[in-house]
Amino acid sequence: MAGVAAPARASAVPARSILVRVIKSSRVLNLLRPDGGGRGSEYAASGRSQLINQIDLYISLIDTHATERQEANVSDELNDDAEKKVPNLQGGSNQARVRDHNERLVLTLIRRHGALSRAEIARQTGLSAQTVTVIIRALEADGFLLRGTPVKGRVGQPSIPMRLDPDAAHSFGLKVGRRSAELVLMNFCGDVIDHLRQPYKFPRTGDILDFAQTGIRKLTGRIPKARRDRIAGVGIAIPYELWNWGLQVGADATEMDAWRRFDIAAEIGAAAGLPAQVQNDATSACVAEHALGRGSEVDNFFYVFVGFFVGGGVVLNNSVLDGPGGNAGALGALPVPARSGAGAEPLIDAASILGLEQRLRAEGRDPSVLWDGSDNWSDLGSVVDDWIAEVAESLATAAVAICAVVDFGTIVIDGGFPDDIREKLAVATSAASERRDRQGLSPVRFVTGSIGPSAPAMGGAILPIVARHFISQTAIYH
Numbered sequence: 056m057a058g059v060a061a062p063a064r065a066s067a068v069p070a071r072s073i074l075v076r077v078i079k080s081s082r083v084l085n086l087l088r089p090d091g092g093g094r095g096s097e098y099a100a101s102g103r104s105q106l107i108n109q110i111d112l113y114i115s116l117i118d119t120h121a122t123e124r125q126e127a128n129v130s131d132e133l134n135d136d137a138e139k140k141v142p143n144l145q146g147g148s149n150q151a152r153v154r155d156h157n158e159r160l161v162l163t164l165i166r167r168h169g170a171l172s173r174a175e176i177a178r179q180t181g182l183s184a185q186t187v188t189v190i191i192r193a194l195e196a197d198g199f200l201l202r203g204t205p206v207k208g209r210v211g212q213p214s215i216p217m218r219l220d221p222d223a224a225h226s227f228g229l230k231v232g233r234r235s236a237e238l239v240l241m242n243f244c245g246d247v248i249d250h251l252r253q254p255y256k257f258p259r260t261g262d263i264l265d266f267a268q269t270g271i272r273k274l275t276g277r278i279p280k281a282r283r284d285r286i287a288g289v290g291i292a293i294p295y296e297l298w299n300w301g302l303q304v305g306a307d308a309t310e311m312d313a314w315r316r317f318d319i320a321a322e323i324g325a326a327a328g329l330p331a332q333v334q335n336d337a338t339s340a341c342v343a344e345h346a347l348g349r350g351s352e353v354d355n356f357f358y359v360f361v362g363f364f365v366g367g368g369v370v371l372n373n374s375v376l377d378g379p380g381g382n383a384g385a386l387g388a389l390p391v392p393a394r395s396g397a398g399a400e401p402l403i404d405a406a407s408i409l410g411l412e413q414r415l416r417a418e419g420r421d422p423s424v425l426w427d428g429s430d431n432w433s434d435l436g437s438v439v440d441d442w443i444a445e446v447a448e449s450l451a452t453a454a455v456a457i458c459a460v461v462d463f464g465t466i467v468i469d470g471g472f473p474d475d476i477r478e479k480l481a482v483a484t485s486a487a488s489e490r491r492d493r494q495g496l497s498p499v500r501f502v503t504g505s506i507g508p509s510a511p512a513m514g515g516a517i518l519p520i521v522a523r524h525f526i527s528q529t530a531i532y533h
Contacts, residue, residue: 161190163526170203170216199223219244224285225278228516229267231293233304233363234426238270241516245347249277254426257306260317268326288330288519292339292511332518335381339514341368342375348505349467357463361470365406391449405449411442430473447483458496469504477503
């Protein structure tokens with residue numbers, strides 16, 4: 056991400072003088088001759104074209120830098136903590152035409168590391184102190200940054216750390232599940248301000264549209280009036296090809312087939328009057344974990360989300376990978392030993408909350424507690440413990456295949472259930488993994504996810520914030 060930076064302390068007049076002397080040099084004059092200095096007219100034309108482009112770029116850099124020097128004072132902050140070593144995002148450019156990129160870069164850096172001074176931002180981006188000052192002033196004036204308490208250094212003026220203003224922007228995240236929908240309102244710092252949940256027997260297009268439209272209108276009331284024009288959009292987390300699972304959710308083919316013709320992004324975007332984008336629900340949950348959870352601890356991990364069905368996500372080199380079709384990490388198709396003891400079955404049948412629902416129904420019990428957002432499943436008793444043991448065995452088998460393909464050292468276990476269930480499942484999966492033949496594979500640890508049931512919706516809410524204000528999923532988080 057290397058950028059083009061103007062000379063740190065050059066002035067326009069000397070630089071232009073140097074440029075004139077370069078143009079007058081014998082080599083350059085040869086290029087300007089009709090015969091290209093004896094190398095032919097074609098060479099001359101090519102050389103002149105390259106030279107003109109270089110001259111135009113250089114003059115642009117000189118003019119831009121001169122303007123910036125007039126707009127900003129050189130900060131003494133660069134003398135503070137001069138020996139401090141920090142990771143950097145060498146992606147800055149001092150050219151005016153990429154000001155938006157540089158502003159996004161600064162916001163991304165502060166989002167990743169927390170409050171930073173101008174000097175620290177200059178070090179980590181490669182931008183000049185003057186350019187950083189101009190950008191900080193603009194972002195502060197536009198309401199994106201807040202000043203922290205000045206910090207005294209060994210020399211020079213105190214540095215002022217800048218942090219994100221939580222109310223600078225907001226976004227909505229909508230999860231469309233097979234048994235429930237959830238809508239979250241997220242602020243600029245990734246905090247969930249409020250959320251709504253709607254359980255159902257199965258998702259109908261009209262019901263989802265009504266829930267989203269009504270919910271967005273209601274939650275918008277939680278945003279300060281002066282900031283409501285800064286809603287970045289709606290991110291929608293939804294299983295791909297939802298219509299293919301009508302039998303499992305107990306819906307007839309006609310009801311679910313309506314999803315095949317329903318452009319959910321277009322419909323919800325039009326109803327809400329906001330930009331809308333779609334992402335696979337498991338990938339979206341992985342985005343939330345990467346952004347707001349374990350991503351601060353590990354650079355590479357495989358993410359498992361046990362919902363109505365099981366899904367997954369891949370994080371490599373601090374980047375969530377979604378794949379060409381948006382289905383990276385779709386581990387549900389992996390074969391595992393069948394629970395009947397004969398042959399194999401797909402993981403999607405062996406490790407899902409649907410399996411727990413079926414167990415409860417078989418005992419004549421109401422499974423609605425699984426989908427109403429309850430954080431307490433203790434009344435379900437031993438049926439949950441038996442289900443956890445069964446799911447753990449299947450996940451441990453799948454983990455062998457996953458780690459055989461990519462050398463993951465960490466697998467995150469998350470899902471649509473209470474914290475204590477998530478912890479028990481991670482511990483049980485780790486124990487089951489110890490009983491597998493992992494010869495030739497690196498050790499792997501199983502850890503609990505940090506987000507839980509709201510992960511898909513929260514990951515959805517992150518999408519429009521990133522698209523509008525930050526560099527990318529890869530750069531923004533950890």
